[in-house]
Amino acid sequence: MSSASSSPDVAAIHKALSFVKDPCTGQNLEALGAIAGVEVTGADVKVHVILGYPALSLKAQIEELVCVAVSTVDDVATVTTDVGWLIKPKPTANQKEPLPGVANIVAVASGKGGVGKSTTTVNLALALVAEGATVGILDADIYGPSQPQMLGVGNVRPQIRGQKHMEPITAHGVQVNSMGFLVTEQTPMIWRGPMVSGALQQLLGLTIWQDLDYLLIDMPPGTGDIQLTLAQSVPVTGSVIVTTPQDIALLDAKKGIEMFRKVNVPVLGVVENMATHICSNCGHEEHIFGEGGGERIARDYQTTLLGSLPLDLSIREQVDVGVPSVVADPESDISQTYRRIARQMAANLWVAQGAVVPVIEVDED
Template identity: 70%
Template sequence: MSVPSDSNSPRVDEAQLWKALEGVYVEDFDANIVEAGIIDQLRIDDDQEEEKSKINVVLKMPYAGNSEIRNLAQAVWNTLYQLPGVEALGVDLDMEIPHGPENKELPFLAGVKHVIAVASGKGGVGKSTTAVNIAYGLAAEGASVGILDADIYGPSIPHMLGLGDKRPEMVDGKIFKPLEAHGVKAMSMGFLVTEQTPMVWRGPMASGALQQILTQTDWGELDYLIVDMPPGTGDIQLTLAQKIALSGAVIVTTPQNIALLDAQKGIEMFRKVDVPVLGVVENMSTHICSQCGHEEPIFGTGGGDRIAEGYETRLLGQLPLSLKIRDQADKGKPVVVSNPSSEWAESYRKVARRVGAQVAMNSMAASSLSLEITDE
């Protein structure tokens, strides 16, 4: 976008531009656009004779945020165009998700930029539904995404994606090709057994099954791989945290006190294995009556805020207890896919963008620290 301004204005300097840009707020980062590192390039072309300036700004989104980048571009344009001395202003848009921690010991994860665990301290809090809709939220925002069902004992992802009777293709009798549903790649132990087959395994057997899926699934190139963890803090969680270089973990809870206590255990577990906690998702935050639309916090209020504040992490979002969300998951059509323009879908997309933004911020901080260490 480029529009001329008043030809009689004085020239603008770079310090003015950066100062003005600090007033553009990026909700996904909870920071201004300069702190968020989204300004990839800022160029001033001066006309010395007429004392005027032509400004070009390049915005590069380091996370999946297609629905926000144009809003940010408009905010940048509105902010800078007001400055005296700007003759013409151009704002260019780009999205480039940087590669996160390398998984050198798992060659089939080499093309995956970020692996993100979605976990809960206990079952029944809607973790799998949240994981699936975060995956589709990231995909809707422009990313290439996969989802790994690490719940060996109770895999639910095949059913939620409408892939219950499908089986993955094998290459050379040992390499799995992930299935695909609505543009997202998926792999689960549930694809290898029938729904009536119970996983009667001891801990080492379950961990071994997970390692087999990790080492024998060819994911190809992905921006994000979402891992739906089993509930709790047992062998499988530890195996995953030790075998994979995770970019971070998302903790799903409900406002209930007992769920919050278990969520704290999940946060502590990831901290002990040096996995950054990206934030907390408060699920079933309110119940919306399907008959009258009345909204009520039947499980309590403020729990997600308290746990996020107590552990100095971020409340990524509060999601409702909705019949529509449950119904679409049961039908194998996640709400982000089946009702993309609904308020529920937008809630999940917002959570997904914040997850991506938090991963980007952690990556930038790690890169900056690496540069400082190298400089010394």
């Protein structure tokens, strides 16, 4: 038998790969366009996989799935796989030009305050970094900026470049800018909506972001003119809604989802905070704010429940001292939950159809 006849058939290899599903999206790697190349050298096969989201903690699992699948093909002796990722920009609804140095902007929002939106934002950013992405945070809560303290850099000031541009502060591997860097803790921001909107756009546009895969915007609570201005004037590619299971929080979360839908920004999913409380003394688990609310709202709005987090003292304590959960205790159940949420959010953005650009029809009448 000739060497050519004993070599594995490339078409058969691709067919085998069509049965390998990506763990986050549930779609097969071939359909996702994630098979970047198949090299056949004699009876040895090497498969190159490039995902559209950071997946460091899934790398070994995907490599094994690929190797097992390809090993079933006739005449294959050895299989090697390398898995990487390339995060590409997604289209925006408002047709705004992408920010220099930023591939995707994801707004993290809540209908009301007090649901843990800022804590979720900082831990999702750190989780994305842990998964292999380059990430920034814009603290858009002008009236109550909290990211500087949560990242442990409250007394730092951004360096000015060219009299008006600012370099972001880097903390725990995350680039961040916030009004909290520009004013003291005792300075109240007594501004009307248009002034706040203008300040936010300047913070966003005048910051020299460095090759970000994702910029998370920690949005102010609510659905007022500030939020609408941001959604309409910033090149947002996706959004995440943070809520608690409490009925009143869910009611406001629905308003947040509707706001993003009205401006054609894809909702990548819902994060449910304070889902359960586990007694530190006896271990009894209790749904003190209600049960299943995040899942219901995700189902009602045809989006994803990205994950649920417990009401846990450590989450609050760690952000208060500027070392959020994901970096304070990377192997904890809470940190692993944040990483699952971050991976799923990024994967949902990868496979999303992108923002829907409204079609404007002009009548001759």
